[in-house]
Amino acid sequence: MAKTFKNAFSRVLLSGLAVSVLACSSSNKPMVMKAATLTKPNIIFILTDDLGYSDLGCYGNTFNETPNIDKLASQGLKFKTCYAAAPVCSPYRAALMTGQYPARVGITDYLRPNSGEHLNTAHTTLAEMFVANGYQTGIVGKWHLSGYTRAGAPEETLPDKHGFNEVMVSENEGIAEGWYYHPYLFNKDIQKKLPGQREYLTDRQNIEAVEFIDRNKDKPFFLYLSHYAVHTTLHGKPEIVDRFRRKAGAGTSPPTKGNEANDLYKRWPADSRAKINNPHLAAQLFVVDQGVGMIMKKLISLGLDKNTIIIFTSDNGGETTVTTNSPLRAGKSTLYEGGVTEPLVIWNPSLFSKPGTITEPVVTFDFYPTFMELIQARSNNQKLDGVSFAGLLKNPSSVLPERNFYWNYPLQNPHFLGGRSASSVRKGDWKLIEFYDKNEFELYNLKNDRQESNDLAASNPAKVDELKRDLTSWRTEVKAKTK
Known part of the structure; x- marks a missing residue:
């Protein structure tokens, strides 16, 4: 948590403590920390x-x-x-x-x-x-x-x-x-x-x-x-x-x-x-x-x-x-x-x-x-x-x-809404989708193309290979299924 956030949170907490102390000091009852809990x-x-x-x-x-x-x-x-x-x-x-x-x-x-x-x-x-x-x-x-x-x-x-x-x-x-x-x-x-x-x-x-x-x-x-x-x-x-x-x-x-x-x-x-x-x-x-x-x-x-x-x-x-x-x-x-x-x-x-x-x-x-x-x-x-x-x-x-952000969505059959068995990774502005069903890859630059309308896989094989390695390594680490 950023230091400024901690300070703000602490002020709220301390104000609750103060309310509790004042409430208790106005009577002879034992001090109760209920207000502090509510913070x-x-x-x-x-x-x-x-x-x-x-x-x-x-x-x-x-x-x-x-x-x-x-x-x-x-x-x-x-x-x-x-x-x-x-x-x-x-x-x-x-x-x-x-x-x-x-x-x-x-x-x-x-x-x-x-x-x-x-x-x-x-x-x-x-x-x-x-x-x-x-x-x-x-x-x-x-x-x-x-x-x-x-x-x-x-x-x-x-x-x-x-x-x-x-x-x-x-x-x-x-x-x-x-x-x-x-x-x-x-x-x-x-x-x-x-x-x-x-x-x-x-x-x-x-x-x-x-x-x-x-x-x-x-x-x-x-x-x-x-x-x-x-x-x-x-x-x-x-x-x-x-x-x-x-x-x-x-x-x-x-x-x-x-x-x-x-x-x-x-x-x-x-x-x-x-x-x-x-x-x-x-x-x-x-x-x-x-x-x-x-x-x-x-x-x-x-x-x-x-x-x-x-x-x-x-x-x-x-x-x-x-x-x-x-x-x-x-x-x-x-x-x-x-x-x-x-x-x-x-x-x-x-x-x-x-x-x-x-x-x-x-x-x-x-x-x-x-x-x-x-x-x-x-x-x-x-x-x-x-x-x-x-x-x-x-x-x-x-x-x-x-x-990096990773997704894994293995399917036996395509989803009735059209989704295909696939895995994907976003690294910086780049996103790679690997389709398991046909061993196909699509590559997009989300900074320039958030609509994913321009597949860059064919023109940028080095980036495809880089992201494929990342995706494969992640799947191994989390023991992801691909089928």
Whole structure:
């Protein structure tokens, strides 16, 4: 952590101690250090599923409406290049929870409901790290780091086995793509909670998040709000979908897959597959954004806003069939920039820098060491592949140590969205992609060509060879599979 950040953090800590001492000196009661404990920052990590790089207003979108997230960005820090550790869901989440490359963890593709794979309990997860440092931990929503015994998996490890004290609205037999109304197919045990005839999943997650904050206001907490939205099949609340249908340029598509009558509460309604300006995507994202507003209102009402860090991001590139990753190439399931680059906003004006944009690249497994530094955590001796970027939050113009970024995405068959079995490395401005299926290489200079439109492999064989050596050496070090 930069010296200036340490000083700022120390001032917050000392002010808490002073409050505690003054409170105790005004009475004859024994001194209590409760206020000092509260100076450990709360962490709220809000993760969306399959959100496109440019789906937020603060990232240039003019159709979707995300005023609360945009406010976080205007008051906080927006990252130009936040890399996902993988182009699909489960390996991203494995990297987030462990601070390691997915290849090192051994989870490199999304886990099917009956999968025998799961996140090994031998890892000290992010949640377990927080618990060891005095935090209450909670997950609201998607886990996707295990198969499920109810779906035929031989065993499972769900969030309660990985350090989460409270588990709310999380799946226990699959993620049931696009099932956004109660009863939830991904977990039939979840009882309806919200008033009205139909409970919408994202509304339920937002309420659970706010209630978790309220329950834990007197202790430091880590809240992982892991949205199922905006994973396809897209399905927004009808009244909000209509709002976006009326906007200029709204996309359209017919109802499909057994919903020819266009039941508004049944999957695959009209316009849910619109390729541009999708009203259902916009409607779902609008409710995610409402949740951000609810969280901020709750924090302010409890006086916790100055001591709470909010992170808003996504897990991998958006599906190009319904989202936009412009100006980046391709999307989910590919190792092009559109598949592995995420929006990232981090907010806390009281602890961090003035608002701005950070250009230094960061990656999923950097969150683990960053959080450890922010809360001054004790070392747990877990191998970490990331680096802390806490210093960037105080001084956005600072730089991180030079390093390469690596991805490994071996597939038996191409992904249904077009992704191919591949591995890649970014070194400085240069990026090499090795396609396992046809032993092909592509080379790009991201400084001059962030869109990856000009393959330089044929004209720069020396650079290809250099990056091939780096990639091969890394795969050997992490014991990465290539098939």
